[in-house]
Amino acid sequence: MARRRSSGPRIRGSSGSCRPGELHVFYTPQTEEIAWASGQVRSDNHLLALMVQLKYFNRMGYFPRLDDVPDAVAHIRRDLGLGEDVAAVYDSDRTGAIIGC
Template identity: 40%
Template sequence: MAALERTAYPRFPEVLAPRELQACYTPLPDELEWARRSTRGERPRLGLMVLLKVFQQLHYFPPIDSIPPAVVDHVRAAADIGDTVRFGYDAATSPTLFRHYAAVRGLGRMSART
């Protein structure tokens, strides 16, 4: 049987190996630059980068609270964002989460054309 993370509805594996984090969730330099241009501040940049890397792996946006802390911490370190910056969105009062969804989808369409 196929591994759960490789099925039609992939999910995060229960244990993320450091090699898997490095291979799948490390932002590329052009992705880091795109996130810097697309956001103001470290918290939105962290959120956007985490959403981008998760979407690239799962091909959908999971609930924010289901994203493993190991993924967030790895992206934070790779993007050189301080440990005090917390990951999360306030969807009730801010449209930032939905703007980030649209930006990630737009980036995917742009890279699919090139």
């Protein structure tokens, strides 16, 4: 039997799915969080990625790969009023220019 490295909550299954009600309780962005995050980013894609990371870290204690938490991404996208075409991404053309890559 393999031992877990952390006693904290974990993603169930490979799809990153949540129990009914968990998304609403733990992953619904609060007004103050949205206001703060909106001031930190310049695109809807980055807003979505930042909010997913913020909410997930608050609940789980670590930052997930965005591909590993599709339920949370879809829930937060809906709560932010973003279209289905908005993807949660970290990078952009500007990022490389800013950090000299």
